[in-house]
Amino acid sequence: MLVRLSRLFGLAVVAVTLASCAQLQYPDRTSTHTDDFGTPVGTQEVRDGGDLVMGLSSEPDRLDPTTSSSFYTRYVMSSICEKLYDNDSSGNLVPQLAAALPTVSEDGLTVTIPVRNGIKFADGTNFDAAAVQTSLQRHLTMKTSQRTSELGPIDSIEASGPSEVVLHYKKPFAPITAALADRAGMIMSPAALAKEGANFGDHPVCVGPFKFVKRVPQTSIVVERDPLYYDAKNVHLQTITYRIMVDANIRAANLRSGDIQVADYISPQDADALKKDSKLRLLQTRSLGFMGVYLNLGNVDGVGKPTKPIDTPLAKDARVREALSLSIDRSALVDTVFNNWYEPMCSPILPQSTFATPTVNDCPKYDPQRSRQLLAAAGVQLPYHMKLVVQTSQDRLRYAQAMQASAASGGFDIEIVPTEYSTMLDMQKRGDYEAMLLGWSGRIDPDANIARFMTTKSSGNYSGYSSPVADDLLGQAARTTDTAKRADLYAQVVQQIHKDNPYLYTYRERLLTAHSTQVTGVEMYQDGVVRLGKAAFLTDRS
Template identity: 65%
Template sequence: MLVRSTRMLVLGVVVAALASCTSVQHAEVPATHTDDYGTPVGTQPVREGGDLVMGLSNEPDKLDPTTSSSLYMRYVMSTICEKLYDNDPSGALVPQLATALPTVSADGLTVTIPVRTGVEFADGTPFNAAAVETSLKRHFSMEGSQRTGEMGPIKEIETVDSTHVAIHYNQPFAPITAALADRAGMIMSPAALKEKEKTFGESPVCVGPFKFVKRVANTSITVARDPLYYDAAKVHLDSITYRIMPDAKSRAQALRSGDIQAADTMSPSDVEALEKLPQLKLLQSGSFGFQGLYINLGNVDGAGKPIKPINSPIAKDPKVRQAFSLATDRQGLVRKVFNNWYEPACTPIAPRTSYATRASTTCPQFNPERSKQLLAEAGVPTPYPVTMQVMNVKDQLDYAQALRDSVAQGGFDLKIVPAEYSGMLDAQKKGSYETLLLGWSGRIDPDGNTSRFLTTGSSGNYSGINSPVLDDLLGWAAHSTSAAQRGALYEQAVRVIQRENPYIYTYRLRNLTVHSTWVTGIEVYADGAVRLGKAAYVADRKG
């Protein structure tokens, strides 16, 4: 604690110095499109039964909420694996398998969660507080877990009684409810975990409107209605098939033909034409997340392992990374590549959220001349070559090529290496990359967009950054219960991030989902997950 306190005493001096050398900046551009999250079925008449096919833009990793790092896994799991909490369309946190928001002790060290009664997992195992304890402990302590850092400095997890679980902390941890509204809050059948601890993701068993049926690698994932679900009266479809369709043009054509009834992540180049078709409806929302470029500073033996130096200019010299950031024309790129459907992203703090301020969402000004000056100061000959892995899909390749042209003006020679999504997730975790163009779907609490990726030792620290100052800022922001203090700390953290640039934030997408008008009840929120669990075909559908 003495070391941490000493560091905090000098943070004001460090931040002031950082602010004095910050480039001229401008705020992120506000969205110009109108959100439509979709609406629940409610009381409208619908047809019972039917099979729905969704075109899924990428193959999920294993369907294990403890180890997964894929957005597409969240799509599937939203139908078969409910969480303690969820987001609603407004971004508020609401109970799901819990019955109310947690109660927090006066000292902030004990968080007590009330959970549902009369609920069964898909295998018939009773859902209760002990089952919740089992899952939370697995998320927190299992080797290879991607959830540990998201859950904070936990001292102990215990079952208080059959309907209450308590999480005891070494320090207060304000983001825990938001973390439990994502994979850390997904509760798995303890019987299934006991039977197949290491292979749970191959046939997951949870509480949800649907249950897992089968997976055909690189082809599809099928789920079927679960008759044991506690809210079964609100489930209408017989089954959902997630068809793996990485090509956006193929998804668009399948929607037009009726071969699929829904598709995520539609390309801005297709969406304007699709939304004009009477048989299709566009859902769209802003995003808590961001897209950008990981730069490998020290991830040699794998994320979360001890950081080791990498002897390349972009890895060891912040000036080179700052030069890359200044050579990235964020506004011009989203205009050219995405026709302004997306917006520039400059920091991990999402605009229009509780902790967003002008200072925490500002962008470095596009300045290729200053970029070349920084490269000269770093003693780097130009054009300086940088290798970037990028998903082998058209929108991503188009962006990568436009980014290559942009940074070339600042003295960089960007070499593009197309890769499959699963391979990029592996490279991200193993550290087998120089730079990697890959995004994050975002979380409602800024801790979920920062600490996981930027804290020393975190299993999600894919860039291998090691900044004691940033560790302290993010740690104190998570432990503070004052919204104003948290916002101020995130402003300071952003200044450190924009000095070190372990990740170059580039743009913030809109979640663009299209579905057939024969289907209702599909919803998509700013957390990026498409919700199909309580969708249905409209009552007058024929055939």
Template identity: 65%
Template sequence: MRIRLLRVLALGVVSLAVASCSQTRAPVAIATHADDYGTPVGDQKVQQGGDLVMGLSNDPDRLDPTTSSSLYTRYVMSTICEKLYDNDASGNLVPQLATELPRFSEDGLTVTIPVRTGVTFADGTPFNAAAVQTSLRRHLGMEGSQRSGELGPIAEVETDGPAQVLIRYRTPFAPITAALADRAGMIMSPTALKEEGSDFGDHPVCVGPFKFAQRTPQTSIVVERDPLYYDAQNVHFDTITYRIMADPKARTAAMHTGAIQVADTMSPQDADALSTDPRLHLLVSGSFGYQGFYLNLGNVDGAGKPAKQIDTPLARDPRIRLALSLSIDRQALVDKAFKGWYESACTAIAPLTSYATRAATACPVFDPERSRRLLAEAGVQTPYPITMQVMNVADQLEYAQVLRAGVAAGGFDLRIVPTEYSAMLDAQKRGTYEALLLGWSGRLDPDGNIARFLVTGSSGNYTGYSSSALDDVLSWAAHTTSPARRGALYEQAVATIERDNPYIYTYRLRNLTVHSTRVTGIEVYADGAVRLGKAAFVSERNS
């Protein structure tokens, strides 16, 4: 399947947003390997029961939808914590705990969301509009929330009876449905929230095909089938165990031996062999996300806190950051490090969306000579040293070494510090880094890929970057009802980001998830989440 053009909310109408700008559409990179998002169980004959084991490539942070910033938390939460909306394999927004897409008032300031009735949380608490109100208010107001900026300028969340939620806005916010198709739309049991408070992530309770059972830090997370789930007849496994396996070689070996039945984020180094093993099936999908590295410009007291100027040439002088970007041969690095499985990327605008114009996706010209001239103009020593924290896994370290060799030609000395994933997330939030090689799994709407990270004061602004010009452009892009106008504004946003380079985009991965042919119903979409909730072992009569 191909990802359809990104659908964008415009005052309640989910419409195809074709950016009719002056720029021509960017040529979209054609993947060497065909997309395969998986298929639902459907009418296949499957076994009832059984225990699935998934090799998870990193230990998630706390299982709290409000405070989590880890992709791997999304994998686990997708089985235990449904959202108001979801996206499907074609890139469409579809209701999940809501019953239909939102209705917008004529002025765009009131958003009405009808929600399911007759549904209960895993602890037996009724699911209703009041429960949705409680979760959304927590996302907005809880200290340390990573969701507040994703929901836009909300004035109040109200209920209209047990089956309708009203979101009142100060100004219209076009990306709200896309935001509610991710962690901001995950609804938590009000009873559990009251009992657990800030410790909710240790014992999360939501609506989902499975419910949380136990967690052994750095080892495993176990979820078990929830008999109270409203669609329990289509849930097949008894339990799912997420086994933490950071080493991609170990995950590959465990897949070949059958010790695990599914694994995420497979290494491009192993993908060819996995794709030809008749006992395994490799799912391959494009991504709305991007990979690259943060440069700390002003995150001194923690993300979301007022920025303070860091007194280094890299943080003070945009010429040095531009030089660093110009010294990266993005396509050559991808080809060398990832064997053609991934794609180069230069902006937060994903290909195969309606915003993928040439201006919104074009890469800076690889120009190490200009890089050296810019460093000379800035009056800094060369090679200019930069300390970069890199996830302590083989693929990331290999890419970092290739990157290090590449930027040396532009006058940089990249000093690589291998770091555990959980420590990187902590450094990202606290600002205890100079450069940090870490990406984003991506969202349907560009606002979720840009504003969260670069708007002044956002809880996800990990670089401490502040630009009133970018703030204004992104605000207009979020509030306008015109898809064409939004497209033009995102082109302006890209130009501003490429001038200041608080984050340098380098490549876009393709989701590589492998599962045993004994299992069916596993799906992975462009949002990067591995969906296991309705999967099952294939019936022995079919095997």
């Protein structure tokens, strides 16, 4: 007997449904802000064509859904590479290239995905189940894939017909639909894959409202309207240029001047002023993601490889890592740096989620005296010196400097190492760092916010963390379909993470994107992706 996956796995609204049992040590700092996801074009009068420019706060990595780990790549890919499923503004999982939500067998080992007919890739290749199988197989088996763990314990993938793909699992895997609503669900042209191979990201070809044109490294990425797109009648812009603009002040200035029409990651320093500008619209929402500090415990030979000992107190002794956590005044740092737009946090579980429990979001109290006691017990010389790699953006550097001052009271001497974002991603994968301030944009199912980073040998386990206890709990959570049981298991995982501290959760952002009121149809949801595929310039009525 087959049942709808949305009912069996309960994934439709798992990450955004309010949970009355959630309790926070800190008050909700973002409750005074009103969500604005943007609005579809609808019946508004818009003109056909136009060249839209978006100021992008960091350069994406290679435009390859299989190997990419950059959040910013998702912006570009959302325009050129659709997925089997997507999130809507309410946090529901909805079909995109799939024809319907999956069905799953009673034992949870067989997942069947119906795919749409009559669709073509940007190169004219037919989209069908075989193409889906090819992409999923690449995600699963490519050596440099960042998607392998996201797909779960798949035994085999088959195209049982032109319109149906079947995933056979070794063990049930509840988060699969949510995983297929991100890069794991992006489907690439099999003809382009055969031609480009590992270089696919240099000339990506998928199904999307736009198709890739060119990339000038560290400068821009250009896409243009794809006439073969199945919903081309609702695509209005002729081109989109993603212009790399790392400096938040420059993005804000170019937005005001009209040189760009959209800008991501508006700084909290600029948000209040931009919100009052009648020529601009500020989109905002609470993020599914989090920001924190990776601590390298054993990532010596690269992510996913067997861990090796690192001969530093920070890597070897959990007391030193606990001391660092206690020396971070999360509440004060958010107030100081982010003007009440962001909120302190200590968990990958969203407080409003159905997976939140009374203790899962509790934060350790700022206690520099206890931090020094732990460092003394660990036998380290004070102050304890460590290097923290930080992205070269004003907000991240401001936060790192505030954290540096806070941690000094707890006995730490933090040396800040400003680094370009793309370089950080490479260092993260290689394990070429001691500590790194970097976050995750978040996914609708908690498995993708925890298991990817905490499971032994996972392709996203950048800390080189290995805990049999966490592995077992995460495995149980992925196999069960009961939300309450999953919530309890994730609470136990968070407790183990707080004990071992391979990653120090610090704050949760409020996603801020601004656009000119000359354009409409720009949308941004809690997954953080700014959607421009159906955006348009309004008709000039002057």
